[in-house]
Amino acid sequence: MKIGSPSPLVFLASRLVVNVSKHGLGPSFDELKAQYPQHLGKTTPPMAKNIRDFRDHTDLRITREDLGRFQEALKDFWKAVPDHISWNGTALVPTWFAKALKAA
Numbered sequence: 001m002k003i004g005s006p007s008p009l010v011f012l013a014s015r016l017v018v019n020v021s022k023h024g025l026g027p028s029f030d031e032l033k034a035q036y037p038q039h040l041g042k043t044t045p046p047m048a049k050n051i052r053d054f055r056d057h058t059d060l061r062i063t064r065e066d067l068g069r070f071q072e073a074l075k076d077f078w079k080a081v082p083d084h085i086s087w088n089g090t091a092l093v094p095t096w097f098a099k100a101l102k103a104a
Helices: 007-023 028-034 064-080 095-103
Strands: none
Touching: 007 028, 007 064
């Protein structure tokens, strides 16, 4: 992905939408609600300032245009991954990645 392109942000939004769709309420829902509220249905404005927003994971709203943007961001992500990655064994890698390398 090109630095400065909207794809990383769209990719993040798509990841959150998928996580919320799969797992329901939780950290991804909270982040989606805070950063990408357009992907949740409309809510009735509260009558008082202290009334909470009761939208949840069942209120996801994704348009065809959103799906098209998500698809383009996913394509951009995979195009940005190099064909070959060399590793000299000196870099610190996460434990899960090191296990995957040994298993491969």
